[in-house]
Amino acid sequence: MIITTTMNVEGHDVKEYKGIVFGEVVEGRNFLKDFMSGIRDVIGGRSGSYENSLMKARQAALDEMADRAQKIGANAVIGVSVQYNTLGQDGGMLMVTCTGTAVVI
Structure with missing residues (x-):
């Protein structure tokens, strides 16, 4: 499955x-990750646990989108965009949404 942010696939x-x-x-956010992230905010550095969670969530959303495209007979998804939002009363949940146009090339 080809997935691209462009509106066409070259060639x-x-x-x-x-x-x-x-x-x-x-x-959902995790207490231990939040605690360790808070420590990093004080002493500096990147939050590897949050970055890893974000990367996994993004890949899962892309995989889900590709699966849905394949189920309707597409072999590519063009014009893909990725959005990130927080949900819940205290912003304790992260939502990653991928959107694109399923096509046959």
């Missing part, structure tokens, strides 16, 4: 548009 023509596809992941 390929879009033969059929299948529709808009989404991938969504909602991840």
